[in-house]
Amino acid sequence: MSWIGRSIRRFEDRALLLGRGRFTADGANGAAAVRFARSAVARGRLRSIAKPDGALIFTAADLADVKPIRPLLHRPDYVPIAQPVLAAGRVNYVGEAFAVVVAPDAATAEDVAESIEAEIDADDAVVDVDAALAPDAPKVHDAGTSNVIVEGRLRTPGVDAAFQRAAKVVTVDIRSRRQSAMPLEPRGGHALWDAASGRVTLTCSVQMPHMLRTGLADALGLPEADLRVIAPDVGGGFGQKMQLFPEYVVLVWLARRLRKAVAWVEDRHENFLAAAHARDQHYTVRAAFDADARLLAIDADIRCNVGAYSCYPTTCGVEPLMAMAELPGPYDFREYAVLARGVATNTCMMAPYRGVSRPVLTFTLERLMDTAAKHFDLDPVEIRRRNLIRKFPYTSAAGLVYDEGSYVQTLEAAAKAIDVPAFRREQARLREQRRYVGIGFSSFSERSGYGSRAFAARKMDIVPGYETVELAIDPSGYVVARIGASPHGQGLRTTLAQIIADGIGLPPERIRIVHGDTDQTPYGWGTFASRSLVISGGACKLAAAALGKRIAEIAGSMLEAGAADIELVDGNARVKGTDKAIDIARIARVAYQQSNRIEGGPGLRESATYDPDGTFSNACHAAIVEVDIATGGVTLRRFIVAEDAGVLINPMIVDGQVHGGVVQGIANALYEEIKYDEHGNLLTTSLADYLPPTLAEVPEIEIHHFETFSDATITKAKGVGEGGAIGAPAAVINAIVDALSPFGIEFFEMPVTPQRIRQRLREANA
Amino acid sequence: MSQPIAFTLRVNGKDYSVRVPARRSLADALRDDCGLTGTHLGCEHGVCGACTVLVDGKPIRSCLVFAVQAKGTEIRTVEGLAQEEKLHPLQQAFWEHHGLQCGFCTPGFLMLAAGVLEAEPNISDEELKHVLSSNLCRCTGYQNILKAVRAAAVEMKKRPK
Numbered sequence: 001m002s003w004i005g006r007s008i009r010r011f012e013d014r015a016l017l018l019g020r021g022r023f024t025a026d027g028a029n030g031a032a033a034v035r036f037a038r039s040a041v042a043r044g045r046l047r048s049i050a051k052p053d054g055a056l057i058f059t060a061a062d063l064a065d066v067k068p069i070r071p072l073l074h075r076p077d078y079v080p081i082a083q084p085v086l087a088a089g090r091v092n093y094v095g096e097a098f099a100v101v102v103a104p105d106a107a108t109a110e111d112v113a114e115s116i117e118a119e120i121d122a123d124d125a126v127v128d129v130d131a132a133l134a135p136d137a138p139k140v141h142d143a144g145t146s147n148v149i150v151e152g153r154l155r156t157p158g159v160d161a162a163f164q165r166a167a168k169v170v171t172v173d174i175r176s177r178r179q180s181a182m183p184l185e186p187r188g189g190h191a192l193w194d195a196a197s198g199r200v201t202l203t204c205s206v207q208m209p210h211m212l213r214t215g216l217a218d219a220l221g222l223p224e225a226d227l228r229v230i231a232p233d234v235g236g237g238f239g240q241k242m243q244l245f246p247e248y249v250v251l252v253w254l255a256r257r258l259r260k261a262v263a264w265v266e267d268r269h270e271n272f273l274a275a276a277h278a279r280d281q282h283y284t285v286r287a288a289f290d291a292d293a294r295l296l297a298i299d300a301d302i303r304c305n306v307g308a309y310s311c312y313p314t315t316c317g318v319e320p321l322m323a324m325a326e327l328p329g330p331y332d333f334r335e336y337a338v339l340a341r342g343v344a345t346n347t348c349m350m351a352p353y354r355g356v357s358r359p360v361l362t363f364t365l366e367r368l369m370d371t372a373a374k375h376f377d378l379d380p381v382e383i384r385r386r387n388l389i390r391k392f393p394y395t396s397a398a399g400l401v402y403d404e405g406s407y408v409q410t411l412e413a414a415a416k417a418i419d420v421p422a423f424r425r426e427q428a429r430l431r432e433q434r435r436y437v438g439i440g441f442s443s444f445s446e447r448s449g450y451g452s453r454a455f456a457a458r459k460m461d462i463v464p465g466y467e468t469v470e471l472a473i474d475p476s477g478y479v480v481a482r483i484g485a486s487p488h489g490q491g492l493r494t495t496l497a498q499i500i501a502d503g504i505g506l507p508p509e510r511i512r513i514v515h516g517d518t519d520q521t522p523y524g525w526g527t528f529a530s531r532s533l534v535i536s537g538g539a540c541k542l543a544a545a546a547l548g549k550r551i552a553e554i555a556g557s558m559l560e561a562g563a564a565d566i567e568l569v570d571g572n573a574r575v576k577g578t579d580k581a582i583d584i585a586r587i588a589r590v591a592y593q594q595s596n597r598i599e600g601g602p603g604l605r606e607s608a609t610y611d612p613d614g615t616f617s618n619a620c621h622a623a624i625v626e627v628d629i630a631t632g633g634v635t636l637r638r639f640i641v642a643e644d645a646g647v648l649i650n651p652m653i654v655d656g657q658v659h660g661g662v663v664q665g666i667a668n669a670l671y672e673e674i675k676y677d678e679h680g681n682l683l684t685t686s687l688a689d690y691l692p693p694t695l696a697e698v699p700e701i702e703i704h705h706f707e708t709f710s711d712a713t714i715t716k717a718k719g720v721g722e723g724g725a726i727g728a729p730a731a732v733i734n735a736i737v738d739a740l741s742p743f744g745i746e747f748f749e750m751p752v753t754p755q756r757i758r759q760r761l762r763e764a765n766a
Numbered sequence: 767m768s769q770p771i772a773f774t775l776r777v778n779g780k781d782y783s784v785r786v787p788a789r790r791s792l793a794d795a796l797r798d799d800c801g802l803t804g805t806h807l808g809c810e811h812g813v814c815g816a817c818t819v820l821v822d823g824k825p826i827r828s829c830l831v832f833a834v835q836a837k838g839t840e841i842r843t844v845e846g847l848a849q850e851e852k853l854h855p856l857q858q859a860f861w862e863h864h865g866l867q868c869g870f871c872t873p874g875f876l877m878l879a880a881g882v883l884e885a886e887p888n889i890s891d892e893e894l895k896h897v898l899s900s901n902l903c904r905c906t907g908y909q910n911i912l913k914a915v916r917a918a919a920v921e922m923k924k925r926p927k
Contacts, residue, residue: 009861016869017857019804019844023870026803107789184808184816184904185870235806235870236904268809489868489905652864659907660867687813687902695908696899724907 003498003508004715007652010494011509021233024205028190028263034251035109035264036097037116038273042125042346042680043138044091049099050117056102057116058254060088066253067219069244071312072461077151078317079144081344083309085219085246085253091120092140092308093346094682095273100250102262125346125680129282129305132343140308140344149306150317150342152324156397162297162335166288170372175749176360178280178305178674179667181353182692185235186271189248190263191255200255201228204248207237208526209486211313211462213518215244216252224518227252231516231526234488238664239352240276241488242528244312272685276351277674280305281319281360285327287368288335293376295387297335298397300327300364304350304357306342311351313462316342319350321458323357328396329365330407330445330618332389336397346680352528354661355726359668362444366730367748370440370737380441380734381415388443392710402445403710405618410642411443413704414622417640423624431742436629437637438739442621442730448719449534449712450614464525466611467532469539471500471547473604475592477571477585479504479511481543484524485536486516490721491653492532496540498649499715503544504551505568506584522607530617530719533649535610538714542608550606554587554598615712617720619643621662621727625735629743629761632754634670634736636699641727644706645720646713654720655703661724662701667693668725669732670751773837775800778846786833793817795833796843804844804873808902815901818874818881819843825881825900844873847880855921856880856914865914867905874901879915887923891916 015021037057039046051057068082087098099116103109126132126140132147140147163169189204206212209229217224234241247264254262266275281304288297302323306316324340373383388407395401418439427437452465470482481500485492492515497508514520524536552566555573559566559580567576574581588604595602624638641658648654671691675683684690709716729750736757737746743764749756772785777800784799791810796802796819805828808816812830819828820842847854856876859865866872875898882889882897889897894915903911 010864012869013861013866014853016866016872017844017853017860017876018848019802019873021804021869023803023806025807026797029798029801106794107787182904183870184814184868184902185806186808233869235808236868238904268811268814491867656864656867656906656910659909660905661907663907664904686811687809688811692902692904694899694902695895695912698908701907701909 003501004647004649006498007650008494008498008508010491011497012491012493023185023233023235024188024190024203025265027203027232028265031190031261031263032102032104033106033109034254034262035101035113036247037099037101037113039087039091039094039096039098039118039120041091041120041122042094044120044122046087046089046091046098047119047121052112052115055112057099059099060084060086063253065221066249069219069246069312071310071315073150073315073317074459074461079149081141081143081149081310083246085249093348094680095348097246097274100254102254102258106265127345127347127676127678127680129280129303129343129345132345133303140346147344148341149310149344150320152321152340153338154324154398155337156335159297159299159335159337163288166296167291168289168375169286170289170368170375171286172364172368172371173748174283174285174360174364174367176279176281176363177751178277179353179672180272180277180674180690181238181240183236183238183240186266186268187241187245187247187275188265189251190261191251192261193255193259195259199226199228200252201230202248202252203230203232205234205241206231207234207241207486207488207528209516209518210484210523211526212244212248215312216249219249220252229518231486237488238354239528242314243276243351268687269685272690273682274348276311277307277348278350278353279360280350281357283360283364285364285368287372289372293372293378293383293386295331295333297333298327299337302338302340304342305345305347307345307347307349309349311349313460313464314352315460316350317458318352319357323361325398325400326358326447327361328398329362330389330443331365331387334397347676354664355722358444358722358726359665359729362442362726363730363733363750366442366734370734381411381420384411384441384443400447402616403712404708405445405616406644406706406708407443407618409706410618410620410644413642414441414620414640417702417704418622418624435626436739437624437626438735438737440623440731440734440738442727442734444619444727446530446617446719446723446726447614448530448617449612451535451611454614466609467524467536467539468522468607468609469536469543470522470607471543471605473547473588475589477510477588479506480514481511481540482514482521483536484522485532486526487532488527490527490532491650492536495533495649495653496537499537499540500544503541504548505573506571530721533717534615534713534719535612537649537717538610538612539608541715542610543606546606546608547604550604551584551587553600554591555582557598558582558587558590612713615646615710615718617643617645617718617723619723619727621731623731623735625732625739627736627739627757629766632757636666636732639699640702642704642706643723644708646709646718647707647716648705649717657720658703658724659701661722662728663693663698664725665728666698666732668750669729670753673751771834773834775833775836775841776839777802777841777843784833788832788834790833791829792831792833792836793828796828802843802845806870806873808871813902815878816871816874818877818901820877820881823881823884825878842877844876847876855925856918859914859918859921863910863914863917865906865910871901871903875903875911879918883919883922887919
């Protein structure tokens, strides 16, 4: 029986449940404490830093030999920005570190950091993305001619003609406010100097340990051999922990300079100030429809506030260029014009957050669809039905190739689960009681599992994408798989073991997945972008197939049968259709201890690399909300996900990914917003100001699975890590607009907070 | 800085002699002075609940309590939930129902639920949801945490006290 498709319990869980997890801070005891002193000014010249006597403090002058972080895109419209690891000369956002303190314990380090006085000549800051585009706006950096530091354009030949022949042109102006990925474990790391080898081991809460090692080595001018990066248990990442942050460079520098162990454990305040933010975006979209409400063309102007620096390795192009490439979403139209700009401001750097730009572009398209439906007097389901892609492979107006999916089927399934006609009757009945319920749909695609060719097309200098797996069976018949992916909650120790188990006939509990340690694993790209199950899983399948073949060869020679006649099941290699079998553990013993008996050399190990072009998952979300017009409060009454991620390796884990993503999407729609004032002071610096949902705010999430098998991946599994977060905001806000339709109120901004609802209701005199 | 204070913390039935500054939080003392790192810190301002432990049976935020305030109390942390290697019904239920992903918030949710279910085995579902909304989880969307706690509540009622 196949292990793929079974909801087995996770191998990760036992240690975590017993309190025996090993998170970064758990190993920091005994190290000297590190604290960063951070700018309280958003933009200005750093004149002097007054250090208190007797404290161990370093500034940019001490780190003069450290190179700044300067990620590259090989595009003419990209302006490289250098980020010094400690501010030198200028500060560019509130929270930028300008000094680092080392003290015996964290509380003392904090006291010292607060006593450091920086004299900064403050200049006018630029905070808002549109203000930063004004011709007379202050320039954040000297480089380039404006605050636009990356720009992408695309225009198909027939855009103008499509708008000319359009029956209706619909425009939407969409604003997404800034968010934080807000992993529950903030950032942190400890760097240990080893006097014997001269090496430094940095243990840190990151998603991409190998990339971090490369970035650290480059910044510090070291061979990578002198560095070991360990990502132990990581308390969530969601993209925020992908980056090479300056703090990690400083930690390794300190360990080498001081010849001792140093530890930095970020607090939540610091995480809001200086870890990455996301999704501060403004889209203006014009869409041409024919008389049958079929989309002909889109013309989009996309402005992304990328903050003060460019994130490494994806660069500040990650949000605008993804929005440019993927805005066509799940809809079939042929003409597309887009200008996508990344705009520097005096705010914290932007970086990928679950879904990257897709929650915003989906919100844009789905508000567009509902707005157009109203113009055509069509039902929201019907306008989507007319426009969703149906033929595969499908090449989008932006040139992306979509593999087989179930776009129409998932829409129909969500609509059926809701029973739209019954809902409309209920809605009318409740309105008579002055209760306002509404329904919202959101169809979308989730590009996932893409390898190096897709990243190279973005012109990245650092091209992520492939994954390698090194698989070995030891002489006792136990298996170790060393992977370059770096899971942090996704359950890969379980799902990859399920894939390997099917290839070599051993149960998954005999298979240990080793990850997150650059000394122990092959170079890889960590875990992000809904990629690991697809790409590392594909590499596992290839390696397991090769290893299975090798086991069969040895078994064949031992059982005097052809290798092709051997099957691997339940821990045995068996001659098909007979009871002649041999324990795989016995074969392993022979492979290592009696290699003279077998041909092909000793040992049982294989490695494989997988580098696919990518696959598109798809889904339709449907939300039913009730809006309390007195308070502006929104209650979610139902939430339905009809989704298709191809073959589900472990359905329980897939559901968990959907649940978590949907709730982050609900947060995006209703609650979470990072706010700055006009001077660039951060106003949301605690969990009393920034409001992730609790259990009280979330509904039960109903999931309907479709499994479309495409040949885009060798496991036929598609990525599913981001979909929940991509689809949910649009479904929730469309539902709010539907609920408030008697007042003629529409929302094109998120989050739709109670304050925003009440403001609009007051304006409508409701 | 004031002189460190020496006292005993009783955690999971065992005495730990600590010598800490008055300002050290219970969470930091548990982690750094008792070596019990299962209690996690997610916000250090009393909102996320990752640091929840039981003090005299009641769930508290150990980041908001000074270690010295816990002198003379019975403290229970996640390390004390299982009996040797046998998982507590809550731990078992979180495992069966996929109530954790990254696992960082898990100790806090386990201790919150343990405190509540021990005090109120017949808690209503409404009230249970209300209590579980004290803590934050960023991975699971809470769906399976609720399922797990409901399942554990049934198991715990079967257990002899």
